[in-house]
Amino acid sequence: MRQLGKPELAELTLGATLLGNGGGGDPALARLIAEQAIDDYGPVTVAKLDEFPDDAQLVTVGVVGASTAIVEKIPAGREFIAAVRALSSYLGRKVDGIMPVEAGGMNTLIPLAVAVELGVPCVDADGMRRTFPQVEMTTFTLGGISASPMSLADEKGNKITFEAITNQVGERLVRGSAMMLGLANALASYPMTVAQAKATAIPDSLEYCSTIGRLLRAIQRRENGAWQEFLEFTGGRKVFEGKIIDLDRRTTTGFARGTVTIEGFVDPTCTMRIEMQNELLLAIEDGLPVVTPPDLICMLDHDTAEPVTTESLSYGERVTVLGLPCAEQWNREGFLDVVGPAAFGYYVDFAPLNGTIR
Amino acid sequence: MRQLGKPELAELTLGATLLGNGGGGDPALARLIAEQAIDDYGPVTVAKLDEFPDDAQLVTVGVVGASTAIVEKIPAGREFIAAVRALSSYLGRKVDGIMPVEAGGMNTLIPLAVAVELGVPCVDADGMRRTFPQVEMTTFTLGGISASPMSLADEKGNKITFEAITNQVGERLVRGSAMMLGLANALASYPMTVAQAKATAIPDSLEYCSTIGRLLRAIQRRENGAWQEFLEFTGGRKVFEGKIIDLDRRTTTGFARGTVTIEGFVDPTCTMRIEMQNELLLAIEDGLPVVTPPDLICMLDHDTAEPVTTESLSYGERVTVLGLPCAEQWNREGFLDVVGPAAFGYYVDFAPLNGTIR
Structure with a gap:
């Protein structure tokens, strides 16, 4: 204790x-x-x-x-x-x-x-x-x-x-x-x-949460190797960087639901659409699912690396989108019925970030 | 017992x-x-x-x-x-x-x-x-x-x-x-x-309910004085007789809601509109409230004197509409807040059938 x-x-x-x-x-x-x-x-x-x-x-x-x-x-x-x-x-x-x-x-x-x-x-x-x-x-x-x-x-x-x-x-x-x-x-x-x-x-x-906080703080302080250490610890990767060009939010059926669309910095014809139900749940890049539940989608302010919540999203905001693999404890018979894309009504297949179909 | x-x-x-x-x-x-x-x-x-x-x-x-x-x-x-x-x-x-x-x-x-x-x-x-x-x-x-x-x-x-x-x-x-x-x-x-x-x-x-059933059965059997006995016992009166000419029903916000409109037998230009929320609640004749909650609106088939439920109402059906005064136990400070017209969202005054404003 x-x-x-x-x-x-x-x-x-x-x-x-x-x-x-x-x-x-x-x-x-x-x-x-x-x-x-x-x-x-x-x-x-x-x-x-x-x-x-x-x-x-x-x-x-x-x-x-x-x-x-x-x-x-x-x-x-x-x-x-x-x-x-x-x-x-x-x-x-x-x-x-x-x-x-x-x-x-x-x-x-x-x-x-x-x-x-x-x-x-x-x-x-x-x-x-x-x-x-x-x-x-x-x-x-x-x-x-x-x-x-x-x-x-x-x-x-x-x-x-x-x-x-x-x-x-x-x-x-x-x-x-x-x-x-x-x-x-x-x-x-x-x-x-x-x-x-x-x-x-x-x-x-709680230990995991605190470690994530410490590693993210190092990124915010622009310490050397901070991004690498964060991505190695979480097994995640940056999946998109760009500017919010469309935002549709509504509170319905007991949830905050919506869609956010981001235009790429490098190639503005390349866009990512993220579907929300309280949380960011499904990231689609040019029509293809890139991050699917139960894997995590985290959004950071592009300049400060502060996590962005769906309530604070604003048009024109510059963001970094991260994909993190879900905890290994989810890797158990039947998990897609509980937290896979179909559990949210998304008719796409689970595309695991860590590359192994579980 | x-x-x-x-x-x-x-x-x-x-x-x-x-x-x-x-x-x-x-x-x-x-x-x-x-x-x-x-x-x-x-x-x-x-x-x-x-x-x-x-x-x-x-x-x-x-x-x-x-x-x-x-x-x-x-x-x-x-x-x-x-x-x-x-x-x-x-x-x-x-x-x-x-x-x-x-x-x-x-x-x-x-x-x-x-x-x-x-x-x-x-x-x-x-x-x-x-x-x-x-x-x-x-x-x-x-x-x-x-x-x-x-x-x-x-x-x-x-x-x-x-x-x-x-x-x-x-x-x-x-x-x-x-x-x-x-x-x-x-x-x-x-x-x-x-x-x-x-x-x-x-x-x-239960005793009251059984008595009402017995008196109504006598009406259905067309026994002499049956209507008079029923109306004396309940303190009620016939408020309208006519044919259903419009019916609007929907199940919404957890209730069966709707409106039924009846055209008078004697004068077809005279109509009664009854508002429903599961029950028949408010009867309006030519724009004037005739029966208001908590007083009772009961509808009978005009020919058989069988009570008609809101689910069985049908276009063209011939009906008798009764108004019965509510139980005297409702006559207590604050009853209009609990069961008066405004409790149902009807912005009309309570117009008691028994004629005394309580």
């Missing part, structure tokens, strides 16, 4: 923003929530899965909704505790640890605040090693873990607990309720034992 | 269909569910509120959704028991009695089936003494009783439990989830003690 204090939050936040794939809300805001919690309750205890007994009870907690709504209807904080308490009460079990559902976006940092307030460790593991827009899109689902029961809470005191027969149905139910509650709510989900998490989670998530 | 068997269901079903105000699903279907339950478990015990101890635990149960969906996605039956069990478990309390939420439509008969299967009495009281389309539209709400916690269940095994801060918010949440689950689901709601029910419920609902 280790103690995580306010100084460590800077790199973690930067890494979480990059791994947010343009969505996942604004981690800078979640950092403020985590800082306030550390001020109030002291440093956060972060623990690896093997530091818990196998029968310890974990739950995940985070914000659910449309990224467009989450940046406007700012979380109050108390809805996250309310969601975990509602789930714990429904389960009739004390919660022994809080786990991030995703390593990326606000939901990497919110669990820190919740864990320290509840006086339990935050688990250094997650179910995505990136962000995804839908509740069921986790390695937990792939490993047969139910997201239910799960509890949704808002800042006003409304609470809803779901028992869905599949995680896909659960997503639809949570989405329907979140739409009625303003599309920026707290969800406590995936109650599981540590033994179940060991079998299905992606380990060392 | 009295025992209610299959023979008594005929008049009760007819009365419930009339008091369904055109909506509330098809009571004939609920009668089949109740008959099956009586075959399986024996006659239903029906009890008055004063036959329970004051601290006995009651819950209401019924179908929620759009009347158009309810007649197509026929209830399986087991979702009602599932909803009550989910709510009982959430409350951590055994349920001592099942109460109809409305006296009218399927939801008058479904509680009989649930009560007999659970081995508890069905309470002879309700919260509307008619049907209304929305969860919060009850004398319970008017009396300050929370509809929450409430549990929604479908026939597949999905269960959702809501704790809403107001009954109006609860309606929105239930509606959103029901839309995701096919708009014909079971809802157990309004957990309350018998003392709370005594203070807020409308008593003798």
Whole structure:
């Protein structure tokens, strides 16, 4: 176990923003929530899965909704505790640890605040090693873990607990309720034992996020070899550099959806189109899929190397588009049904960045 | 307490269909569910509120959704028991009695089936003494009783439990989830003690429904004085007789909505327009409101005096439109906010049929 204090939050936040794939809300805001919690309750205890007994009870907690709504209807904080308490009460079990559902976006940092307030460790593991827009899109689902029961809470005191027969149905139910509650709510989900998490989670998530943050900071400081070190660590590559020439965004069916089109610096007749559903999900260059889910699309400001979120995209902005291979834990029978292109309604084949069809 | 068997269901079903105000699903279907339950478990015990101890635990149960969906996605039956069990478990309390939420439509008969299967009495009281389309539209709400916690269940095994801060918010949440689950689901709601029910419920609902059924049957048999007896008992009157000349129906925002226009027999230039939201809610004759909620609009086939449901309405059909004053228990501070014209978005004043502005 280790103690995580306010100084460590800077790199973690930067890494979480990059791994947010343009969505996942604004981690800078979640950092403020985590800082306030550390001020109030002291440093956060972060623990690896093997530091818990196998029968310890974990739950995940985070914000659910449309990224467009989450940046406007700012979380109050108390809805996250309310969601975990509602789930714990429904389960009739004390919660022994809080786990991030995703390593990326606000939901990497919110669990820190919740864990320290509840006086339990935050688990250094997650179910995505990136962000995804839908509740069921986790390695937990792939490993047969139910997201239910799960509890949704808002800042006003409304609470809803779901028992869905599949995680896909659960997503639809949570989405329907979140739409009625303003599309920026707290969800406590995936109650599981540590033994179940060991079998299905992606380990060392916070550590990974912090490393990404440190490597990206070096790029921003234009240190020698920083790009090379980042690309070697992540296994990723730059897939496009250019200027945003078209932007179409709308909040519909409970998500921020849209398309961004980028014109190449080198050859302006060459364009990349990126499809969004809260996150950047599918990159098409001149009609051909270049990055497909579950691989990651990350967008940086071309000049400052600051990660760009889909809410802050603007016409004429100069950007660098990165493709990063997804975590190897996704390499498991059935993963394309959970997070492949078809799971988002894109009728293209998965074209893995690391070159091996899994 | 009295025992209610299959023979008594005929008049009760007819009365419930009339008091369904055109909506509330098809009571004939609920009668089949109740008959099956009586075959399986024996006659239903029906009890008055004063036959329970004051601290006995009651819950209401019924179908929620759009009347158009309810007649197509026929209830399986087991979702009602599932909803009550989910709510009982959430409350951590055994349920001592099942109460109809409305006296009218399927939801008058479904509680009989649930009560007999659970081995508890069905309470002879309700919260509307008619049907209304929305969860919060009850004398319970008017009396300050929370509809929450409430549990929604479908026939597949999905269960959702809501704790809403107001009954109006609860309606929105239930509606959103029901839309995701096919708009014909079971809802157990309004957990309350018998003392709370005594203070807020409308008593003798099943008895009233059966009487209405008996009086209407006499009209259908063209017995002498039958119309007069019916109108004296209900305090109602015939407000229009004519032929349906226009019909506009759609299922939207979780409800069956629409408008029906009727041309008068006597004077074809005289028309009545009736606005529907699951139920027949507002009757306008030549531009003037004639029946306004919470007063009842009931439609009968002109020739057979069979109640007509909004799903079975057809172009050219000859109908009699009745207006019946709402139950006197609605006459309480604040009722127009809960069930007056504005609660449905109709910007007309309440024009009480019994002539007294309450």
